[in-house]
Amino acid sequence: MRRSFSLLLFILAACAADEAPLVATDIVIKAPMPGMRISAGYLTLHNNSDAAITITKISSPQFGAIEMHETRIEDNVSRMVALAEVTIAAGSAVSLEPGGKHLMLMRPADDLDVVTLDFHAGEDVILTLATKVER
Amino acid sequence: MNSRRLIILVVATVAVAAGTLTSRWYASPPPAPRAATVLPTPMELPEFSLLDQDGRAVSSDVFNGQWNLVFFGFTHCPDICPMTLQVLANAKRQLGEAGQDPLPRIVLVSVDPERDTPESLRQYIDYFGDGNLGITGELAQIRKLTNALGIFFEKIPRDDGDYTVSHSAVVLLVNPRGQFQALFGAPHDADTYVHDLPIILARP
Numbered sequence: 001m002r003r004s005f006s007l008l009l010f011i012l013a014a015c016a017a018d019e020a021p022l023v024a025t026d027i028v029i030k031a032p033m034p035g036m037r038i039s040a041g042y043l044t045l046h047n048n049s050d051a052a053i054t055i056t057k058i059s060s061p062q063f064g065a066i067e068m069h070e071t072r073i074e075d076n077v078s079r080m081v082a083l084a085e086v087t088i089a090a091g092s093a094v095s096l097e098p099g100g101k102h103l104m105l106m107r108p109a110d111d112l113d114v115v116t117l118d119f120h121a122g123e124d125v126i127l128t129l130a131t132k133v134e135r
Numbered sequence: 136m137n138s139r140r141l142i143i144l145v146v147a148t149v150a151v152a153a154g155t156l157t158s159r160w161y162a163s164p165p166p167a168p169r170a171a172t173v174l175p176t177p178m179e180l181p182e183f184s185l186l187d188q189d190g191r192a193v194s195s196d197v198f199n200g201q202w203n204l205v206f207f208g209f210t211h212c213p214d215i216c217p218m219t220l221q222v223l224a225n226a227k228r229q230l231g232e233a234g235q236d237p238l239p240r241i242v243l244v245s246v247d248p249e250r251d252t253p254e255s256l257r258q259y260i261d262y263f264g265d266g267n268l269g270i271t272g273e274l275a276q277i278r279k280l281t282n283a284l285g286i287f288f289e290k291i292p293r294d295d296g297d298y299t300v301s302h303s304a305v306v307l308l309v310n311p312r313g314q315f316q317a318l319f320g321a322p323h324d325a326d327t328y329v330h331d332l333p334i335i336l337a338r339p
Contacts, residue, residue, distance in 0.1 A: 033210070033217065034258040040213035071215045073321045077287055078215045078304040098218040099322055105213070 021049035041103030047088035064107025177314035185272035188257035202239035209247030226328035246288035
């Protein structure tokens with residue numbers, strides 16, 4: 001069921017790819033660990049337009065707050081750095097993946113199942129995606 | 136035996152001996168770890184007084200009796216900590232499937248004892264499989280352990296009044312005598328552990 005849902009999203013994303021300036025693939029929204037009120041999200045953002053796109057905010061009805069973070073490992077020390085924005089250059093992609101840039105998802109709703117994320121570029125919502133959380 | 140036969144015998148004997156010596160000389164060296172730094176002399180751990188995930192008092196002898204893969208992290212860490220523990224769990228599963236015996240235990244020592252109660256630690260480590268050990272307790276006692284091992288951690292305040300913790304991302308291998316024996320640097324991947332652990336664990 002989850003696979004078919006993901007496939008549907010993928011098809012929808014693929015269909016929309018022609019006109020959408022920003023497309024997300026490899027979406028993984030993790031359910032919080034047992035007893036936790038915090039989680040992580042990963043995805044790849046593809047900029048199909050001929051201008052850079054800067055994500056300035058991400059919001060979701062299912063989370064109290066979402067921040068863009070980057071885990072930086074320097075000299076074997078892991079530090080979490082908050083990113084005010086993430087820019088995807090024209091015609092390129094940025095991957096948010098474990099151990100690198102990622103979404104920090106805070107204060108989740110109870111009984112998380114399908115989550116919706118709005119990606120803001122300044123005043124505009126440039127991408128909305130829905131996916132099931134991964135447990 | 137005539138002299139001709141004797142010469143052949145001597146030549147043959149010398150050839151066999153030379154071959155044996157040469158093959159020993161050129162024999163491949165014992166396999167070496169690919170990524171782990173193995174201490175020439177394992178290091179004793181300091182005494183400490185902390186709690187396990189069930190709230191039981193533990194000291195340095197909690198490591199005795201099995202090999203331990205020790206990571207220093209915290210439960211409010213959504214990215215690197217679950218990622219690292221998942222790598223260790225995957226490596227342990229693969230090693231188990233390959234017949235490795237003994238298998239190391241996965242240990243999470245909290246660098247955020249303020250929030251990591253034994254109960255929250257138990258839920259967290261159980262997520263990565265059975266038999267894992269969680270250690271938390273008083274900050275000063277955790278510092279005794281981390282200072283001795285060169286493990287760094289630092290509380291970093293956030294704008295919203297919350298905080299995060301920067302911390303060493305290494306994994307330490309503690310041997311069944313409770314001594315720090317080897318170190319794996321970050322980033323971690325399961326293949327490294329699957330390759331290196333059987334080599335290190337096979338050494339006397």
